[in-house]
Amino acid sequence: MATIKDVAALAGVSTGTVSNYLNKTKPVSPETAQKIADAIKQCAYKPNYLAKNLRTKQYNDVGVLLPNFEDNYYIKVLQGIEVVFRDTPYTINLSLSHERKDYEISCIESFARKQICGLIVFTSIPGEWKKYYDTFINRGIPLVLIDRKMEGLESSFVMSDNYATILKITRELTLNGERNLWLLTGPQEYFCESECIRGFENGLAQGEEGKIITSLLTKEDAFRAIVGLSDELREEPPTAIITTSENKAKGIIESLKFLGYCQREIPVITLGEENWNQMTGSMAALATSRPAIKIGSTAASILIEEIENPVLESKNIFFSDSIARENLKNYPLFSAPKGQVVHSSEPLNVLMLDTIQTHALKKIVDNFKETYGIEAKITVVNHQNLLDRIMEEGNSDVIMYDMPWLQTLIQNGLLADLTEFTKESNRYQELFLPRTAELFGQWREKVYGFPFMYALQILYYRKDLFENSENRSRYRRRYRSELLPPTTWKEFNTIAQFFTQNCDSVEWGTSFPAAYPECLAPEIYLRLLSFERNNLIINSSINLFLNNQNVLKAYVAILRLLKYVKPDYRHANDESVVKDFFNGKTAMVITYPPFFNKVALQTNQVIKEEDIGYSEIPGGIPILGGWGLGINSKSSRIEDAYKFIKWACMDNISSYFSVLGGFSAVQKTYQNDELAKLYPWFPLYSAAHRVAKPIVPPLNRQGTVIPQNSVDDIICDRFYEILERETEVHEAIKNTQSDLASLTQG
Secondary structure, eight states, rough: OHHHHHHHHHTTTTHHHHHHHHHHHSSSOOOHHHHHHHHHHTTOOOOOOHHHHHHOOOOEEEEEEESSSSSSSHHHHHHHHHHTTTTTOOEEEEEOTTOOHHHHHHHHHHHHHOSSSSEEEOOOOOHHHHHHHHHHHGGTTTTEEOOOOOTOOOOOOEEHHHHHHOOOOOOOOHHHOOOSEEEEEEEETTHHHHHHHHHHHHHHHHOOOOEEEEEEEEEEHHHHHHHHHHHHHHSSSSSSSEOOHHHHHHHHHHHHHHHHHOTTOOEEEEEEEEOTTTSSSOOSSEEBOOOOHHHHHHHHHHHHHHOOOTTTOOOOEEEOGGGGGGGGSSSSGGGGOOOOOOSSOOOOEEEEEESSSHHHHHHHHHHHHHHHHHOEEEEEEEEHHHHHHHHHHHOOSEEEEEGHHHHHHHHHHHHHOOOOHHHOHHHHHOOOOOOOOHHHHTTTTTEEEEEEEEEEOOEEHHHHHHOOOOHHHHHHHSSSSSSOOOHHHHEEEEEEEHHHHHOOOOOOEEEEOOHHHHHOOOOOHHHHHHHHTTOOOOOOOTGSOOOOHHHHHHHHHHHHGGGGGGGTTOOOOOOOHHHHHHHHEEEEEEEHHHHHHHHHSSOSSSSOGGGGEOOOOSSSBBBOOEEEEBBBBSSOOOHHHHHHHHHHTTTSHHHHHHHHTTTSSBBGGGGOHHHHHTTTTHHHHHHTTTOOOOOOOOOOSOBBBBBHHHHHHHHHHHHHHTTTTSSSSSHHHHHHHHHHHHHHHH
């Protein structure tokens, strides 16, 4: 384990300077602070905070005061808080007020006795601001409030914008002609509840008053409140009941069922929280999606900042509920009633790639039949044969295609023009990650398909090996640098060499997939993209080969790497390299998450989940790739086929698809905090999207698109000659460029 002396030596400063930096006892220049911070990261140094606390009598306990655990919203907020504090010196002290004044005051006094250094709180006594001021604020202990403001108290505040959410829901209901709306809220002195009332009142149609009922926030109080209004329910039942928490919704629904009503007659709408399970996430007819985990993590981050920098100004941060940004007409409660689904006797024929996403879709295709009354028969074909199958046969209604194939399929007249279909909805462009709608499905201002399977490469590595003190020490002695996830291809090769030659815990640094062009070509392009990073516009894959110097650098980087990879690279493919990693044979693997997840589910892995780290790929520029779904221009069922690709590609099933290991291009999938817990690399994935570059098929002199597989075959065939020692590197590059030039002549 690294010590303060190791940090000082690496940073080139004294141990006293490091101590001043850590304990903030004396000022340290920004340059020195950065050196120490970098050294701490490189050494994976973790201070002994318990010893420090005993020595300095400073405490790192933080208080978290929640109302209860009955409402899932508070649990998710706590999850967000815990994630932030997990790898810090701070320890969470948790208490529950149960919405009782005496309990909350007792919790306050208990926190004070424990000498907490900061507090996050949902207060149930917003009028008692002076108690908090005297106990905490006046003693320099920062306070972050969630949802419930305390007027007169200078403290940071975080909440979801309940006003905008309730306003939008109420307006939409009134625009649909709904009258006699009810709102059941908690105590009005809670700021979050008063904001709901304000949104409700401003959303009502002119001349409409609606009914506002306040009660405590338990489901029992909600039950009592509705049962107490049973006479009004009989005389003039509300057309909808809006409420402010899942807990209250449970009490309302229970009371309505008890009294003989169902949600078809009186739908219940509630503020909820993000869930991937949209059908069972709530008992209500509609639950909104407050970003509860993000609210908790933001409150925790603010508290840490204010503990460590007491002069910071307090903040007020409001998060938007995702439903406030969406068209409510897309929700069944606000859309026109659908007629009975008429079932078609003939199945829709769908031709798809044999991959985990396709098999995930096959498992849930019954939902398509349930939704549209159309059976879909999915046929899968491997990557090497799919394009030929698409070009040869005309029986499929829906076609799955690799992104570089798009223009070739269009020019061959194989894809139907879907432009008029997409004009029906403004969601088509805004739904997907930036650029994906255009790259996966558009050409010359027309739409031919939707993004279905979205993929970028990620570097996965063995954290246990990278953080092993003996490995770190050996690496430092040998290369005079720290053992960290590589950010350049030179570092990647060096680390692969180290693990192959100097580590007894693993056989090889990495594996390299070169079994066929579909595996090898991306490896070549990845390195070319990083060496061409200053060239902002690369028109096509052929243009990548125009700079002879960068092609040589890329080839040399691969050839050097091959000395330190698992020797079976001529037979290794995208799945086998991941199996090597999970079987403990390699220390690193660069791959697409779908392959990683597929192998993880199928392999009795040797490597524990907690020992796997992830990072951006060396060079920092992944290939923006993936697959789209289009419609065969010869299909006699264009409208039914369009229903299928809309169902498969848009947000109807994107959350379920992700849970099963399929990753779509739908933006909100990567913003869902619950899914980010399942796939911690989601933020990295969406960040890498901003710098990723597509491999664009070139045009010949006649302006016709050259199939990307033709380019890949030329590049890889010549590279295989190098691997087989049939040709020298310079000669192979010259021959490749000559072959590509001939290809462009048409």
